[in-house]
Amino acid sequence: MSEQPADSLTPAERAAKEEQEKLEKEKEKEKGEQAQLPYTWTQKLPDVDISIPVPKGTRARDLDIDIKKAYLKVALKGQPAIVEGELCQAIKVDESTWSLDDQKEVSIHLEKVNQMQWWENVIKGTAKINTQRIQPENSQLSDLDGNTRAMVEKMMFDQRQKAMGKPDSDTLKKQEMFEKFKKEHPEMDFSNAKFTT
Incomplete structure (x- = not known):
């Protein structure tokens, strides 16, 4: 498929193409900035x-780690510190850990206090990522409490109910309670009763 010349694009297509190019440039810039950090991180x-890479042969006793x-x-x-500074968000110290892998890499695991927020960086003042572009991994319902x-x-x-034009669970619960009330009070006249959602 050949690319359309820019002048044959509709204004909407041109805007979408420009937005895509802008996003690509942002991603490349972000990737470059993250590559300059003395560590890699995921969340x-x-x-x-x-x-955090350290010289091969490093032992745990050679490290000064403060979390x-x-x-x-x-x-x-x-x-001098490889990494040092204020974290961009608070962590649960008791649930955060570190280990030395193969005497050449320090692995640090930090448990977030706010577990509903993406971090834009690890240390305040360092290169940020655009948290709007994060694609969360699909979690299984069974993983949840x-x-x-x-x-x-x-x-x-x-x-699903809304998509089918049917009442949601709260409305169904109210309808159920109303029906039960009507059965318990046959002496009452409900002919003019209106049920609003």
């Missing part, structure tokens, strides 16, 4: 994982 909504609620420091003893799972299942049911 899921509940946590952040950081990998606090809003602060992180990783250094080789007696040398009971309350969250029930809430998600209710939302999914309500969306």
Whole structure:
């Protein structure tokens, strides 16, 4: 398929193409900035994982690692810090860990306090990522705790009902209660009763 010349595009197609090119440039810039950091990092909504390369043969006792609620420091003893600064968001210190892998890489796992927010960077003041572009991995309903799972299942049911033009779960519950009330009170006249959603 050959690319259309720019002048044969409709204004909407041209705008979409320009937006796509702008996004590509932003992604490339972001990738370059992230590559300049002395570590790589990934995140899921509940946590952040950081990998920091260190000289081969490094032992745990050679490291100076300090993990606090809003602060992180990783250094080789007696040398300037590889990573040091205020974290962009608070973490749960007791649930955050670090390990030394193959004597050449420090792996840090940080549990977020706010597990519903994406981080734009690890250390405040460093290169940011555009959190609007994050594509969350599909989580399984079975991964969720009971309350969250029930809430998600209710939302999914309500969306399906709405798509079919049917009442949502709250409306169904009200209708059910009304029907039960009518059965319990046959002496009352409900002929003029209107049920509003």
